[in-house]
Amino acid sequence: MTVILETKDVHLAYGQKEALHGIDLSFADNSITALIGPSGCGKSTFLRCLNRMNDLIPDTTITGSFQFHQQDIYAPTTNLVELRKKIGMVFQQPNPFPFSVYDNVTYGLKLTGQTDRRFLDEQVERALKQAAVWNEVKDDLDKNAMSFSGGQQQRICIARLLAVQPDIILLDEPTSALDPISSAQIESTLMTLKKDYCIIIVTHNLQQASRIADQTAFMLNGDLIEFDLTSKMFTQPAQQATSDYLNGKFG
Secondary structure, three states, X not given: OXXXXXXXXXXXXXXXXXXXXXXXXXXXXXXXEEEEOOOOOOHHHHHHHOOOHHHHOOOEEEEEEEEEOOEEOOOOOXXXXXXXXXXXXXXXXXXXXXXXXXXXXXXXXXXXXXXXXXXXXXXXXXHHHHOOOHHHXXXXXXXXHHHOOHHHHHHHHHHHHHOOOOOEEEEEOOOOOOOHHHHHXXXXXXXXXXXXXXXXXXXXXXXXXXXXOOEEEEEEOOEEEEEEEHHHHHHOOOOHHHHHHHOOOOO
């Protein structure tokens, strides 16, 4: 596996309060990495650093190294639109735009000036198939994306991201608002997608992490406690705090 994103000594502070204390992590292509830990441990904050979503929060200071394909994400010359195309994000609540499925999936492509209808049609079909929702929406592409079920909406959002062909998919608790059947469909979709992408998922669901993640990072109070193969961490954690968390003693 090829490492395509690496962070070193990442610190983040909101005003005077430091929320991340020197995080070193690396993420490989064709793999799923889960970020786990109790609420408020910094996992979502760290995830948002990876495509500079924290830039939108006032009085935020971020230091450390973020190398994406050996380029500095935080360099002054970084084009944020291009960065967020290459490192896309799916949020906790499904957030399709209030227009048709077709216009949702082509949104990013049209932003880049793409107008060729045949090309757009091909990309809509490809992205919806990759997101495992094509068969459910193919006859309703003109229907408002918000009229579908929560699980379908979330997969439409994944398709919207896939349409612009990212390298990395960030997911912030993408199944926490969904029922078990929809959650299982999303998990199955992610397992298929990892053949083509680097996937980083924040999840509070330990069973989910154990099912789908190749590597897992355990965070606590803004520190990275442990990072290892999921199979190893869940059976032989190196740190007592990891063991206690996995065994439900806190969190």
